[in-house]
Amino acid sequence: MRADPEARLGAYHGACACGTVRFFVRADPASSAPCICAKCRGMGLRIVSAARGDFRLLTGQGELTEPISGARTPHHFFCARCGEAAFGFPDGPGGTRVSVNRALLDRGDPDAVDMLAEDAP
Ligand SMILES: [Zn+2]
Numbered sequence: 001m002r003a004d005p006e007a008r009l010g011a012y013h014g015a016c017a018c019g020t021v022r023f024f025v026r027a028d029p030a031s032s033a034p035c036i037c038a039k040c041r042g043m044g045l046r047i048v049s050a051a052r053g054d055f056r057l058l059t060g061q062g063e064l065t066e067p068i069s070g071a072r073t074p075h076h077f078f079c080a081r082c083g084e085a086a087f088g089f090p091d092g093p094g095g096t097r098v099s100v101n102r103a104l105l106d107r108g109d110p111d112a113v114d115m116l117a118e119d120a121p
């Protein structure tokens, strides 16, 4: 899987439960991992890591909560309306990576879901 990471990257639209926060990301949902922060762990939330340059927030800029941050806690932004974790910057706001909530990708564009199915072995 590490040999050719670009091959599994797909383009996805993510949306929070209420649809306020929407974003575009190029990522590999199959590479999701449990979020390590205290808030998410109990919820079984999984995140997908992507390059910062492959992420674009489309709507909801003004509806995001303040990031939660701590020594072992990735930055997280939550939708202020539905409270769902949307995305975060694991290495800080100026970092090179973004981690998105895997669950949001499931509500993405149907075409993107089809792409995922085609990619499956
Ligand atoms: Zn929401």
Ligand SMILES: [Zn+2]
Binding pocket: 035, 036, 037, 038, 039, 040, 041, 045, 076
């Ligand atoms: Zn978390």
